[in-house]
Amino acid sequence: MAVIKYFGAIAEVTNCNEEQIAVSDLKVSDCLALLNEKYNLNQFDVSVALNQNLVDRDSTIKLSDNDEIALLPPFAGG
Amino acid sequence: MKKVFINGPITPEFIANSIEKHQTKHSIGAHNIFLGQVRADVINDKTVAGIDFTCYEEMAHPILDDIREKAFKTFNLTCMHIYHSLGEIKAGEVCFFVFVSAKHSKEVYAATEYLVNIVKKKVPIFGKEIFEDESHQWKVNKV
Numbered sequence: 001m002a003v004i005k006y007f008g009a010i011a012e013v014t015n016c017n018e019e020q021i022a023v024s025d026l027k028v029s030d031c032l033a034l035l036n037e038k039y040n041l042n043q044f045d046v047s048v049a050l051n052q053n054l055v056d057r058d059s060t061i062k063l064s065d066n067d068e069i070a071l072l073p074p075f076a077g078g
Numbered sequence: 079m080k081k082v083f084i085n086g087p088i089t090p091e092f093i094a095n096s097i098e099k100h101q102t103k104h105s106i107g108a109h110n111i112f113l114g115q116v117r118a119d120v121i122n123d124k125t126v127a128g129i130d131f132t133c134y135e136e137m138a139h140p141i142l143d144d145i146r147e148k149a150f151k152t153f154n155l156t157c158m159h160i161y162h163s164l165g166e167i168k169a170g171e172v173c174f175f176v177f178v179s180a181k182h183s184k185e186v187y188a189a190t191e192y193l194v195n196i197v198k199k200k201v202p203i204f205g206k207e208i209f210e211d212e213s214h215q216w217k218v219n220k221v
Contacts, residue, residue, distance in 0.1 A: 007134055008204030009216040052137040076217035077203030078114050078174050
């Protein structure tokens with residue numbers, strides 16, 4: 001299992017801060033497609049981090065157990 | 079890992095203490111300070127009462143380490159501190175404090191501008207703008 005973390009406006013839509021996902025043969029892009037189907041995330045300008053590093057939304061990196069994927073809305077620090 | 083995130087507003091006392099702590103460092107000839115303050119923007123007739131900041135800290139800390147390392151390489155600095163608030167910060171309170179020190183003034187101006195811009199752009203901080211009627215919208219930094 002991998003963990004998916006949600007932040008800001010995205011966490012408001014998913015109604016949770018994190019959830020687990022089964023990763024067998026799942027790419028980053030597949031994972032996002034699944035989540036988009038579930039939560040309609042295309043409404044957001046989402047950035048994706050895999051293990052705390054930004055990756056492309058269409059990344060074909062395969063997920064492994066204990067990976068951490070984070071879905072980040074636009075940054076608003078300052 | 080240096081402390082960056084502070085729960086609640088950055089108080090004038092905290093800022094004054096930061097200045098005082100540097101008075102023992104006698105190679106410093108110039109300090110520059112940037113303070114970000116929460117604005118009571120009026121959007122569609124509703125006034126922002128405050129911003130509730132959250133952060134992806136596990137990702138933010140390595141990014142902040144890189145930012146600090148690059149700033150020390152680029153500018154001839156003696157000292158550099160970045161602080162950002164988390165939680166609800168009311169309009170008029172300070173939520174962002176960048177404090178840069180060097181031998182001479184020229185370096186601190188350039189470094190401050192660099193740090194303010196890169197923190198806004200690269201660090202995963204999120205802001206919920208809460209209106210006086212308790213409705214909200216999500217803040218987005220203009221790039």
